[in-house]
Amino acid sequence: MDAIFLQVLNGLDKGGAYALIALGLTLVFGTLGVVNFAHGALFMLGAFCAVTFQFMMTASKQIKDESITFFDAYKEVPYLEIWFGHVGTVLIDWVVPLSIIMAIPVMLLIGLAMERGLIRYFYKRSHAEQILVTFGLAIVLQEIIKSFFGANPIPTPAPEIVAGSANIGALFGLGDSVVYPYWRLIYLAFSGLVIFAVFAFLQFTTFGMVVRAGMADREMVGLLGINVERRFTIVFGIAAVVAGLAGVMYTPILPPDYNMGMEFLVLSFVVVVVGGMGSLGGAVSAGFLLGILQSFASMNEVKAIIPGIDQIIIYLVAVIILLTRPRGLMGRKGVMED
Amino acid sequence: MSDLKFTRRGVLKSGAALGAAGVAPSFFVRNAWAQDFTNNPGNGSSVVLGFNVPQTGAYADEGADELRAYQLAVKHINGEGDGGMLNTMTPLSLKGNGVLGKKVEYVTGDTQTKSDAARASAKRMIEKDGAIMITGGSSSGVAVAVQSLCHEAGIIFMAGLTHSNDTTGKDKRKYGFRHFFNAYMSGAALGPVLEARYGKDRNAYHLTADYTWGWTQEESIKNTTEALGWKTTAAVRTPLGAGDFSQYITPVLNSGADVLILNHYGKDMINSLTQAVQFGLRDKQVNGKNFVIVVPLFSRLMAQGAGENIKGILGTTNWNWSLTDAGSQAFVKSFGAEYGFPPSQAAHTCYTQALLYANACETAGTFYPCEVINALEGFKFDGAGNGPTEYRAADHQCFKDVLVVEGNENPSSQFDLLQVVQVVPRAQVEYDPAIFGGELGTCS
Numbered sequence: 042m043d044a045i046f047l048q049v050l051n052g053l054d055k056g057g058a059y060a061l062i063a064l065g066l067t068l069v070f071g072t073l074g075v076v077n078f079a080h081g082a083l084f085m086l087g088a089f090c091a092v093t094f095q096f097m098m099t100a101s102k103q104i105k106d107e108s109i110t111f112f113d114a115y116k117e118v119p120y121l122e123i124w125f126g127h128v129g130t131v132l133i134d135w136v137v138p139l140s141i142i143m144a145i146p147v148m149l150l151i152g153l154a155m156e157r158g159l160i161r162y163f164y165k166r167s168h169a170e171q172i173l174v175t176f177g178l179a180i181v182l183q184e185i186i187k188s189f190f191g192a193n194p195i196p197t198p199a200p201e202i203v204a205g206s207a208n209i210g211a212l213f214g215l216g217d218s219v220v221y222p223y224w225r226l227i228y229l230a231f232s233g234l235v236i237f238a239v240f241a242f243l244q245f246t247t248f249g250m251v252v253r254a255g256m257a258d259r260e261m262v263g264l265l266g267i268n269v270e271r272r273f274t275i276v277f278g279i280a281a282v283v284a285g286l287a288g289v290m291y292t293p294i295l296p297p298d299y300n301m302g303m304e305f306l307v308l309s310f311v312v313v314v315v316g317g318m319g320s321l322g323g324a325v326s327a328g329f330l331l332g333i334l335q336s337f338a339s340m341n342e343v344k345a346i347i348p349g350i351d352q353i354i355i356y357l358v359a360v361i362i363l364l365t366r367p368r369g370l371m372g373r374k375g376v377m378e379d
Numbered sequence: 380m381s382d383l384k385f386t387r388r389g390v391l392k393s394g395a396a397l398g399a400a401g402v403a404p405s406f407f408v409r410n411a412w413a414q415d416f417t418n419n420p421g422n423g424s425s426v427v428l429g430f431n432v433p434q435t436g437a438y439a440d441e442g443a444d445e446l447r448a449y450q451l452a453v454k455h456i457n458g459e460g461d462g463g464m465l466n467t468m469t470p471l472s473l474k475g476n477g478v479l480g481k482k483v484e485y486v487t488g489d490t491q492t493k494s495d496a497a498r499a500s501a502k503r504m505i506e507k508d509g510a511i512m513i514t515g516g517s518s519s520g521v522a523v524a525v526q527s528l529c530h531e532a533g534i535i536f537m538a539g540l541t542h543s544n545d546t547t548g549k550d551k552r553k554y555g556f557r558h559f560f561n562a563y564m565s566g567a568a569l570g571p572v573l574e575a576r577y578g579k580d581r582n583a584y585h586l587t588a589d590y591t592w593g594w595t596q597e598e599s600i601k602n603t604t605e606a607l608g609w610k611t612t613a614a615v616r617t618p619l620g621a622g623d624f625s626q627y628i629t630p631v632l633n634s635g636a637d638v639l640i641l642n643h644y645g646k647d648m649i650n651s652l653t654q655a656v657q658f659g660l661r662d663k664q665v666n667g668k669n670f671v672i673v674v675p676l677f678s679r680l681m682a683q684g685a686g687e688n689i690k691g692i693l694g695t696t697n698w699n700w701s702l703t704d705a706g707s708q709a710f711v712k713s714f715g716a717e718y719g720f721p722p723s724q725a726a727h728t729c730y731t732q733a734l735l736y737a738n739a740c741e742t743a744g745t746f747y748p749c750e751v752i753n754a755l756e757g758f759k760f761d762g763a764g765n766g767p768t769e770y771r772a773a774d775h776q777c778f779k780d781v782l783v784v785e786g787n788e789n790p791s792s793q794f795d796l797l798q799v800v801q802v803v804p805r806a807q808v809e810y811d812p813a814i815f816g817g818e819l820g821t822c823s
Contacts, residue, residue: 047629055623108791112715116792192439194649196686206659218633222657225625294657295622296649296684304622339626341613351626352618 043210043219048336050209054225056332057232061287062305063312063324064239065280071256071319072273075160076171081306082179083148083281087288088297089186090147092195094140098133135200137293144289145282152281156274179302187299194296199224224293231290235283236325242279243321252276256319311359317372327370331355416747417533418511425482426746428453428733429510431501431525432539434489438517438645441680441725445515445539446487447718448726452733455713456483463713464734467706467762472741479740490516494524501525505532511746512537514732517645517725519543519592526555530820535748537732540725542644542676544595547776548815553822554748556755556770558735558777559728562596563810565675565695566603568781568803572693577638577671579608584636586627586651588643589616596642600675604640612636617647624651628658637665639672648674649684656688677784680723682796689786689796696782698727698764699797707764721794731763735770749822766805773812775819781808 062084069077101117121129132139159178163171198204203223210219243249255262255269262269288297295301312331316323337343338354350357362369420426430449433442454460458475465473477483486508488500497516504510513529514537516522522541529536530552538546538557542565547557583604587597593616601611612634617627628651631639639660643651655661655672663670677694700711700721710730714722722730739754740746756772765779784797 043633044630047632048626051625051629055625106792108795109715109721112712112719114715114720114792114794187435187439192436193680194646194684196649196653196684196688198686204657205662206657216633220632220659220663222659224657294625294654296653296686298646301622304620336626336629339630341615341630344615 043216044340046210046213046215046219047221048340049333050221050229052333052336053329054229054332055336056329057229058287058291058305058328059309059312059332060325060328061232061235062284062309063316063328064236064321065284066309066313067316067319067321067324068239068276068280068283070313071321072252072276073156073160073164075163076168076175077160078172078175078306079155079179079182080175080280080284081302081304081309082182083151083284083302084288084291084305085186085297085299085302086151086182087144087148087285088197088292088301089190089288090144090285091137091140091197091289091292092190092297094143095133095136095195095197098136098139137197137199137289140289141286144285148282148285149278151285152278153274155281156277160277161270161274179306183299183302190299192299194298196296197292199227199293203227228290228294232287235286239279239283240321248272248275308355311355315359315362315369317369319373320369320371323369323371330370331358334358418505418509420481420509420511420746423481425484426478427508427510428483428485428736429488429501429504429508429513430485430515430729431488431490431497431504431513432515432729433492433517433521434487436490436492438492441517441540441645441678441723442490442515444680444723444726445517445729448714448722448730449485449515449733451714451717452730452737453483453485456734456737461713461716462709464706464710464730464763467709468734468738468760469762470760471738473734473738474741478737479744479746483737486510490518490521490525492518492521494520497521497525498528501528502532505529505534510534512736514736515539515729516541519546519595520590522546522555522557523550523591526550526552530554533748533823535736535751537736539729539732541592542596543592544599544815545591545817547774548595549817551774551776551817551819553752553775553819556732556735556775556777558732558770560695560697560779560781560808561776562592562599562675563815564781564808565596566599567808567810568695568783568801569600569673569675569693570603570607571803571807572783572801573604573673574607576693577668581607581609581638581668582612582636582666583609583638583640584612584631584634585614585640585642586624586631587614587616588619588647590619592644593642596675597640600640600642600673604638609638617643617651620647622650624654625658627651628655628660631655631660632658632663635665637668637670639670641672641674643674644676644678645681646684648676648681652685652692653688661688661691677797678724679721679794679796680725682786685786690788692786693800694784696784696797697724699724699782699784699799700727700794701797701799702764702782704762704764704766706762710764727764734763735760752822766802768805771812773819774815774817776812778805778809780805 066080099119101119103115106114106116206220206222209221210216312327316327339351432445455463455465457477486504488504490497501513512535516539519541522538526536536555544562585597587593641651660670674694677696682689739751743750743754755770758770761767768779781803783801785800787798
């Protein structure tokens with residue numbers, strides 16, 4: 042029972058990341074009709090917003106390191122600690138949550154620049170061409186990040202106060218071995234909050250209503266005299282912010298490196314296809330579903346019956362869903378069927 | 380019909396004359412056949428070495444450090460700079476004027492930490508750039524693949540960072556040499572320290588990278604810990620580059636294990652260790668004992684990536700910049716003055732490999748690979764870090780002291796991440812080469 046509970050929790054937490062990325066992918070596909078293979082790179086750029094902010098906050102004065110006598114070496118003392126003492130140390134400790142403030146405008150600008158500077162020229166081109174150009178863009182962004190930050194993962198820890206694990210087993214009357222990292226619980230709550238915010242924005246605002254109408258029938262909304270394109274550009278920016286925030290908050294879980302976006306991109310595309318192309322609800326549901334299935338497939342008891350199932354479960358489910366429901370779990374008729 | 384007379388004296392004379400004529404070529408034209416080998420530099424003024432390191436991909440930082448070390452080695456071999464380990468290594472034939480009077484030049488290739496890419500770049504350096512020796516790499520999969528290619532091409536391969544038993548075990552080759560230690564040696568060195576720290580009654584849970592290095596390391600460490608009396612609760616294979624290991628870590632929580640052994644390296648190790656610590660494993664108590672995490676293969680670059688999580692974790696390493704022997708100090712001083720930070724274990728092994736190859740050519744008096752191999756086989760040397768060292772002729776594995784290290788709880792500098800717990804003497808990590816099988820093959 043303990044093991045099952047832990048794997049459900051693990052799947053939800055993993056699914057939260059899949060759902061956030063897949064949500065942005067679906068938004069862009071549903072509004073602009075663009076298959077954006079650079080979306081994983083946006084997740085990675087978000088993570089590197091946190092890394093950059095960490096570098097800024099830990100900008101240091103170099104002091105000669107007397108402990109090294111072989112050559113001239115220097116140790117670094119952050120200016121924040123020199124200027125503000127303990128307050129400076131606390132600010133550095135809280136760098137990941139604080140970097141959200143920086144990531145929102147930065148990711149919005151990156152999203153808008155990407156859409157206006159490149160993506161819009163490919164609206165009327167085939168999906169194959171869109172995939173090629175966005176995939177190329179993702180590689181360029183990766184290489185830029187690698188040239189600045191190197192190839193190794195960069196530790197970006199969570200604040201000390203939430204660095205440990207919560208004894209959630211006690212809350213549910215389970216054993217003491219049922220513990221779960223605080224930050225992963227925070228990530229799960231954060232993904233739920235962002236998903237709710239995006240849905241509320243689309244459901245309860247005029248802007249959202251126009252976007253939804255545009256997703257259903259872009260031509261008709263245009264004929265009503267509404268500038269749909271401008272709104273869709275903003276939607277691209279919002280999708281970039283969602284992916285970026287998912288990346289920022291993921292940094293304490295996975296020390297970021299330049300390739301982290303690619304690792305999530307393929308899985309997120311499978312999530313979108315399983316959920317149904319263009320379906321926001323489908324993307325979110327499929328994200329959590331596949332996260333949970335992946336976790337269960339990694340259990341030793343399951344792998345003892347079907348060795349290697351943890352490596353293929355997501356793709357196996359995708360094949361089964363597409364065979365039985367070709368439009369995915371919640372796919373709409375007519376989407377990507379022309 | 381001719382009238383031939385055979386006398387005993389006549390037959391003996393003819394036999395001696397024929398014998399002398401038969402032997403003569405090997406005295407007078409030995410260099411003539413020796414010249415007929417791949418990328419013979421001939422009468423040219425320079426010789427080209429091929430540095431095949433990961434310049435992109437997950438181990439690019441390690442590859443960059445390897446390349447720095449090779450560039451420094453070339454400088455020293457050519458008589459530039461402060462000479463580094465050339466001042467401490469004994470015996471030494473190099474004179475600081477290149478190799479056999481020829482200036483050393485180099486070309487580089489990118490292994491991308493992929494076997495096929497590594498083979499392609501090694502092939503290019505051999506066929507197009509005329510490299511007479513290939514060296515480098517940061518993965519056992521790559522090392523085994525490139526070693527095999529070099530053997531077929533008649534080119535010596537001086538392996539970089541490769542820790543699988545297979546490299547000098549079942550996949551060993553006559554043209555391949557490894558200075559780095561291996562998984563068996565890690566286990567043999569780590570065992571007594573694990574026993575002293577954690578006792579004989581433990582239950583170990585392995586998470587293992589699913590490729591040649593991971594398998595051999597898991598096997599070696601399991602053999603060691605089970606010989607101590609530890610039980611193996613489970614050994615779970617994880618995909619290379621999994622990123623999020625949480626689904627493999629959660630089953631550890633209620634498995635009854637009180638030791639987690641991470642047979643991961645590089646990015647995988649950074650991620651799995653970080654996540655294991657987040658799941659509270661380092662602070663956990665099982666069966667009345669403190670839960671412990673062990674990382675059998677460590678490097679300082681990985682310790683940097685893992686940050687605070689590495690503190691107090693035991694493992695082994697081939698070499699560490701904090702060693703105080705003359706060879707290590709000379710290398711650290713030279714590397715630090717050139718680049719402003721100390722070298723990694725990958726840099727040390729690559730620098731040493733370049734010097735060893737150059738020295739073997741100088742000793743043999745030729746670049747002819749078979750003669751160079753003869754010079755390397757059984758070569759005993761000192762002053763290159765890790766104490767007296769020998770390139771065992773039977774499997775081309777270097778034997779030297781192994782370091783058991785621990786993530787430093789109180790680092791005195793940003794580089795002081797690993798603390799040497801014990802220098803395990805070479806005799807404790809030696810083994811019979813027959814246990815891993817394989818054939819070196821012949822030099823042709």
